[in-house]
Amino acid sequence: MGVEFVDLFDKWASSYDDTVAGSDPEYKEVFEGYDEMLDRVAEHALSPAIEFGVGTGNLSRKMIERNKIVIGVEPSREMRKIASVKCPEAAIYEGDFIDFPDFQLPVQSIVSSFAFHHLTFDEKEEAVKKYHQLLAENGEIVFLDTLFQSETAKKEIQNEAKQQGFLNLFNDLEEEHYEYLQDMTRIFENNGFNVSFEQQNKFAWLIRAVKKENA
Numbered sequence: 001m002g003v004e005f006v007d008l009f010d011k012w013a014s015s016y017d018d019t020v021a022g023s024d025p026e027y028k029e030v031f032e033g034y035d036e037m038l039d040r041v042a043e044h045a046l047s048p049a050i051e052f053g054v055g056t057g058n059l060s061r062k063m064i065e066r067n068k069i070v071i072g073v074e075p076s077r078e079m080r081k082i083a084s085v086k087c088p089e090a091a092i093y094e095g096d097f098i099d100f101p102d103f104q105l106p107v108q109s110i111v112s113s114f115a116f117h118h119l120t121f122d123e124k125e126e127a128v129k130k131y132h133q134l135l136a137e138n139g140e141i142v143f144l145d146t147l148f149q150s151e152t153a154k155k156e157i158q159n160e161a162k163q164q165g166f167l168n169l170f171n172d173l174e175e176e177h178y179e180y181l182q183d184m185t186r187i188f189e190n191n192g193f194n195v196s197f198e199q200q201n202k203f204a205w206l207i208r209a210v211k212k213e214n215a
């Protein structure tokens with residue numbers, strides 16, 4: 001479910017860390033402040049954490065360095081290979097945001113960076129519903145992803161991409177499932193979480209959703 005991008009990520013795996021470091025002008029602004037943004041997610045993550053879409057393991061690494069227990073879930077085999085080398089302390093499983101192994105342990109947080117937008121609105125709701133059951137009381141979801149404040153804001157950013165000749169970025173913004181803040185709020189509030197947002201760069205937002213008591 002929602003893993004139609006896996007071939008693309010298998011191919012991207014070997015050069016992914018160069019992209020997030022700014023080697024691709026089209027995506028430089030998307031990943032601007034990448035390390036610091038991941039640091040923030042790692043700080044907020046509670047242990048043990050499940051991370052979805054671990055990619056090459058950069059966020060897992062930062063959590064491990066903070067003595068947090070991390071279980072990773074990642075659909076791309078090539079990404080998993082790199083992440084396992086970078087993070088030998090973490091168990092990294094094949095799976096996705098919705099279909100993943102039953103880990104049979106109390107999970108304190110669910111984290112992810114630059115990946116939740118691969119799910120449609122309905123899939124995001126299904127995932128968040130599932131996480132509500134999985135998380136311990138006061139457990140927290142900490143996500144980092146591209147969001148837009150409004151349709152107008154999204155159009156402006158898309159137009160800028162077009163004017164700069166960034167057509168891959170333009171198409172991504174058109175085709176992938178980036179949500180508006182108010183829709184993302186609805187997904188969490190309707191499924192038993194209090195959510196807050198903090199803008200990180202032109203594209204990325206830190207999303208923190210705390211499980212409501214007795215919800």
Ligand SMILES: C[S@@+](CC[C@H](N)C(=O)[O-])C[C@H]1O[C@@H](n2cnc3c(N)ncnc32)[C@H](O)[C@@H]1O
Nearest residue numbers: 002003009053054055076096097113114115118
């Ligand atoms: C842009 S990368 C982000 C990697 C890493 N989290 C980071 O911040 O650098 C997106 C990752 O999400 C994974 N992915 C794609 N679809 C997914 C899904 N439905 N469930 C979980 N992960 C998914 C991709 O394989 C890829 O590793």
